[in-house]
Amino acid sequence: MEWETVIGLEVHVQLATKTKIFSGASTQFGAAPNTQACAIDLAMPGTLPVANEQAFRYAVMFGLAIDADIGQRSVFERKNYFYPDLPKGYQTTQLDAPIVGAGQIEITLADGSTKAIRIHHAHLEEDAGKSLHEGDFEQGMSGIDLNRAGTPLIEIVSEPDISNSDEAVAFAKKLHSLVIALGICDGEMSQGSMRFDVNISVRHKGEEKLGTRTETKNLNSFKFMEEAIALEVERQIDVLEDGGSIRQETRLYNADTKTARAMRSKEEANDYRYFPCPDLLPVVLDDAYIDSVRQQMPELPIARCQRFVDEYALSAYDAAILSDNTHIANYFEATVKQCNDAKLSANWIMGEVSARLNAEEKTITQSPINPTQLAGVIARIKDNSISNKIAKQVFDGLWLGEGDSADTIIEAKGLKQVSDSGALESMVDEVIANSGAQIENYKKADPEKRPKMLGYFVGQIMKASKGQANPKMINDILIKKLNELV
């Protein structure tokens, strides 16, 4: 019997505000423990939350980007549970009246087809602090760092429209590129800026009723998400095929051991006893506010892709690759602006730059070569100072920091293409003089076959010039000289 997987995602996105959602403490990553946790974040008695406008603006931007209804009257609730990294004893979140209503996101599948994944809603909430179980402190104790407590999040909840791990990853990547393009999240997955909870169930193909689902929590990379889904789908099918049943439970995936375990089952699940937060009034965003946010929306990846086709005459394929990631798109546009050659810029970024970044597991923002430097390389190809082959050497030199511009490296390594006709002529003469046998063959050959025989001579000359001879000029001079001999 064939099985079918049903997946829904809950995605926590840390908003790129300077301060917490309900306090004026900084959200900067990497500060010393508890130096960015103020009296409000620590739930000191007598403190009250003061809501951060920027968090609402960012949430509205996300809502507009996915064509969702914006909750013009949004309400905060208390979700009550005890945990040491939650000083108030409740998380301030939204339940009945979230800021972003239903919307959708279109993903592109491997075969090029598209699929719409519906978003149920997205709500604003605060992040908790961090518990550290190992460190420079007494055994049997946990350390609590509340710097993260109160960082604004939007939790994006999808409908169970996702059918496998490929779609889940495509959806997650799409969200990632969208929130970065909007500038509402820094997208730094390794710092926890985006975390995924995956709800998974399986059922027999054709079955209407959903199977019992489990939730694998807190995945912070696309790769871990893919692995965790594969593992959980396999586990559920095994259990069911052995005649067992799935327990509704929360699971944790361990990326080091590639295993998962149950965290808590539904029976002992928390009852969160939500109720509207009396410390916060409903937040009302009027049409004028939402319009003002709409005016400030940056260009979205989909629009940018189309503009790349129109403005730079890129193929749809190239435009899609270059526009999907905002940082790559910015890098591309900065390069084109300085070298005025979109096609060459696109080729270099999708080719050499990507290959090197992938090999070194770097992102474009960590590229040792900036757009100005890349544009410098391209400019020298265009004015025939260097060939494509030499350009790769120059690129490598820049990558390794052997110089700070293409010109310095070309100068220092003497890589400039030789276009001086006198020098080129003597190179040609020398090769002709040293290639007696080949010259005899050339003379005897059928004139129609002669062009094909030029390769040998060009190769010898390029070798003699260490690749620096201007190939077009070499060709012209060679043909002229050989014709004189025949």
Added chain:
Amino acid sequence: MAFAQNQFNLVENPVKHDDINALAHLARININDDLLDNVTDNINSILSLVDQLQQASTDDVEPMYHPLDATQQLRADEVTETDNRQALQANAPATEAGLFLVPQVIE
């Protein structure tokens, strides 16, 4: 938990000791067994008052999320609170390397 679903159907389903114990656990409070009857009765009588309120027709009434007829003021996204760790940790039972220490919690 049964409690949440049953709260407005008290005639058929009054709150029982188990519900009170579960709630007490969630609230991390300890209710002695000899008090359990009393607390259970009290909660049931409070809930029957709520039950009575539930009888009122609210079909055309918009739910009220807050007793004040006002909306939330928002603040600008500017850092106003800087590091005050030393003072804020002054009354913490245990700290180390800037962390608050609590009895170990691993779920």
